[in-house]
Amino acid sequence: MPVAVSIKQLHKQFGDLTALNGIDLEINEGEIFGLLGPNGAGKSTLISIMAGLCRADSGQVTIMGRDVVKQATASRRMLGVVPQELLFDPFFKVREVLEIQAGYFGVDQKNRAWIDELLESLGLADKANSNMRALSGGMKRRVLIAQALVHKPRVLVLDEPTAGVDVDLRQSLWSFVERLHNDGTTVLLTTHYLEEAEALCERIGIMNHGELVALDSRAGLMKRYSHYQLKLRLKGATESLPSVVGEALQRREADSIWLQVADDDQHLDAILTALKLADIQILSLHTHEQTLEDLFLELTAGKAA
Amino acid sequence: MNLRGCWILFRKEVRRFTVVAMQTLLAPVISALLYLVIFSHVMADRVTMYDDLSYSSFLVPGLIMMSIIQNSFGNTSSSLVFSKVTGSITFVLLGPLSHFEFFIAFVAAAMLRALLVALAIFVAADLYIGVTVAQPIYVLVFGLLAAATLATVGFLAGVWADKFDHAATFQNFVIMPLSFLSGVFYSIHSLPDLWQTISRFNPLFYMIDGFRYGFFGQSDVAPGLSVVVMCGALAILGIIALMMLRSGYKLRT
Numbered sequence: 001m002p003v004a005v006s007i008k009q010l011h012k013q014f015g016d017l018t019a020l021n022g023i024d025l026e027i028n029e030g031e032i033f034g035l036l037g038p039n040g041a042g043k044s045t046l047i048s049i050m051a052g053l054c055r056a057d058s059g060q061v062t063i064m065g066r067d068v069v070k071q072a073t074a075s076r077r078m079l080g081v082v083p084q085e086l087l088f089d090p091f092f093k094v095r096e097v098l099e100i101q102a103g104y105f106g107v108d109q110k111n112r113a114w115i116d117e118l119l120e121s122l123g124l125a126d127k128a129n130s131n132m133r134a135l136s137g138g139m140k141r142r143v144l145i146a147q148a149l150v151h152k153p154r155v156l157v158l159d160e161p162t163a164g165v166d167v168d169l170r171q172s173l174w175s176f177v178e179r180l181h182n183d184g185t186t187v188l189l190t191t192h193y194l195e196e197a198e199a200l201c202e203r204i205g206i207m208n209h210g211e212l213v214a215l216d217s218r219a220g221l222m223k224r225y226s227h228y229q230l231k232l233r234l235k236g237a238t239e240s241l242p243s244v245v246g247e248a249l250q251r252r253e254a255d256s257i258w259l260q261v262a263d264d265d266q267h268l269d270a271i272l273t274a275l276k277l278a279d280i281q282i283l284s285l286h287t288h289e290q291t292l293e294d295l296f297l298e299l300t301a302g303k304a305a
Numbered sequence: 306m307n308l309r310g311c312w313i314l315f316r317k318e319v320r321r322f323t324v325v326a327m328q329t330l331l332a333p334v335i336s337a338l339l340y341l342v343i344f345s346h347v348m349a350d351r352v353t354m355y356d357d358l359s360y361s362s363f364l365v366p367g368l369i370m371m372s373i374i375q376n377s378f379g380n381t382s383s384s385l386v387f388s389k390v391t392g393s394i395t396f397v398l399l400g401p402l403s404h405f406e407f408f409i410a411f412v413a414a415a416m417l418r419a420l421l422v423a424l425a426i427f428v429a430a431d432l433y434i435g436v437t438v439a440q441p442i443y444v445l446v447f448g449l450l451a452a453a454t455l456a457t458v459g460f461l462a463g464v465w466a467d468k469f470d471h472a473a474t475f476q477n478f479v480i481m482p483l484s485f486l487s488g489v490f491y492s493i494h495s496l497p498d499l500w501q502t503i504s505r506f507n508p509l510f511y512m513i514d515g516f517r518y519g520f521f522g523q524s525d526v527a528p529g530l531s532v533v534v535m536c537g538a539l540a541i542l543g544i545i546a547l548m549m550l551r552s553g554y555k556l557r558t
Binding site: 048051052053054055072073074076077079081083085087088089090091092096100101103104105106107108147 | 307308309312313314317320321388391395397398401402403553557558
């Protein structure tokens with residue numbers, strides 16, 4: 001599959017802080033890629049370098065084959081970025097903002113139909129002649145998305161687009177992203193909402209402390225790191241358990257034990273057999289499957305800034 | 306070349322100052338006219354310049370040039386600082402504009418503001434005391450060169466400044482004193498020798514002196530020298546600005 005975004009050995013240092021430490025990543029054309037990570041993991045720095053807003057110390061980034069440093073203007077034509085902060089220019093109205101942004105990309109008046117479509121699709125049609133200052137936070141977020149799309153970029157970067165927006169807007173943004181995806185746009189999404197990544201993204205990368213600590217398809221990631229917790233309520237004390245249980249034992253309570261078992265682990269059968277042979281009766285059994293959130297916390301536990 | 310991108314950025318910058326025209330166009334015109342009314346009233350009968358030139362007439366080109374200097378500087382510096390502080394500069398930086406296109410659009414918009422202010426003062430002064438122009442081409446050349454040079458200085462200050470206070474410091478402690486000490490209100494021949502020598506190191510002096518030559522055909526130094534000094538200053542400052550943009554200084558961290 002053709003590569004839309006290629007990132008090779010990317011390093012960035014801010015004083016003593018290592019923001020990016022040798023990131024290697026490829027995002028395929030047409031996919032929705034989710035980039036997760038705690039605050040300070042380096043996601044926004046990575047996006048800034050892709051957009052040419054920040055210079056890497058070393059490494060290379062290309063957008064649709066264009067180097068972001070050596071072919072800066074060409075690579076920017078391929079990219080639309082929705083920044084995390086609610087940035088706006090208070091001098092202008094919504095339609096003016098979009099026309100100006102289109103103009104930077106050399107797009108002429110013929111673009112008016114596309115601007116109308118964006119206004120309509122993002123629920124901004126009745127705000128087209130409102131000044132940016134008069135818009136609510138959610139509306140400003142929609143304008144940011146429209147600005148990023150006004151030149152029909154091949155790659156769209158959404159840096160936490162649903163942070164602080166209401167459920168309605170979140171749902172409509174998700175639909176809009178899916179529509180873009182169906183039209184062939186490559187989407188890079190960073191988010192703190194893990195259900196968002198689970199719902200939208202085909203592949204997911206997890207960053208922590210400037211490094212990519214996990215990278216796989218959504219299903220592959222869950223499978224690779226997947227295990228579930230098993231709570232067994234036992235009849236009688238839980239002090240003396242067969243030794244085979246020990247490896248999986250996570251927590252012990254008065255009448256229950258918590259085990260962590262891999263998805264395809266043959267160990268479970270041995271545990272249950274050992275308990276039966278030891279004449280320990282299982283009164284009840286509860287399972288808790290690992291979610292992306294559990295995985296995220298596990299991979300970034302104790303390391304978040 | 307992304308000519309349309311450059312044109313749109315220029316238009317956006319023009320729109321930015323026309324939206325607040327009371328502050329950016331009318332206020333500097335009123336200030337300059339107040340200077341003219343007060344100084345011409347107080348000094349008219351006491352001082353003549355260049356043999357038989359009235360002080361009021363002498364003052365007009367100086368005031369126009371001072372307005373060009375302050376408004377061209379103020380437009381680029383304030384626009385850049387505002388965009389940086391609000392973060393809206395990001396939208397321009399995300400666009401496929403080259404360093405040169407980015408620079409030209411900001412400088413050209415600042416020049417337009419300065420020249421609109423200058424034209425308004427000229428017209429008002431002509432109505433008030435009558436203004437004669439001996440060498441229109443020099444008026445135009447010095448007006449354009451001064452606006453371009455100070456717009457470039459404002460551009461440098463705007464890129465450098467992290468907050469409004471930085472730009473205001475530059476304006477109040479560098480531009481304002483240099484413009485007042487450059488011969489806006491006097492000819493440097495009226496100064497002691499030491500101050501005459503010091504004035505010749507003030508690049509703004511050449512702007513005002515050359516501009517005045519355009520009005521009266523007389524100046525403190527040869528207008529050719531002033532053109533050379535200004536072209537040199539503009540070229541050096543322009544190269545520094547483009548180098549700053551190329552390096553990403555304070556804009557692309």
